[in-house]
Amino acid sequence: MADEYFFAITLKGKSNESYVFDPEAPEDCQGGHKLVIKQALLGPEAAEDEVNVIQVEAMTWKDSVKIPIATLKAGGPTNQVLLDLSxxxxxxxxxxxxxxxxxxxxxxxxxxxxIFEEEMDDMEEEMPDDEEGDDGDEEEDEEDEPKSKKAKTNSKGKTPVKNNAKQNKK
Structure with missing residues (x-):
């Protein structure tokens, strides 16, 4: 399970201010880092009727993309926006x-x-062994034999009786 931390940044100024989210992943962590953006809003000191555009640059499955994620304007309903960006x-x-x-x-x-040592042991147990060789095949053959015997019995576990009606008529 991932640990959650509050994330907040403030961008201001006309000099195309930017912030880079690039934390180092600890070696003992599974899953790395993920950022989820929930809201963007203007501060109370934002200039009236000025349009503010927030752009994000992030990786897609293939390459990097730059795209606006919010357009905000003070003094109206667009001074904040709810987001759900991951x-x-x-x-x-x-x-x-x-x-x-x-x-x-x-x-x-x-x-x-x-990652705890117990989890690592569990992960190793779940991984198939490539070194089974002939021993693994013999175990599979032994497991198949009881299955074929079960197929010869009926639902009550008894061996079916052959119909001897033809022999009785003679």
């Missing part, structure tokens, strides 16, 4: 590409759970 592969770069902000971005930082 970024499983850092790095993720957030930029204020238009406007002077401040823009607050809020979400969750998920950190993969630590």
């Amino acid at each position: 970024f499983p592969d850092p790095p993720v770069t957030f930029s204020l590409v238009k406007g002077s902000g401040p823009v607050h971005i809020v979400g969750l930082h998920l950190v993969g759970s630590p």
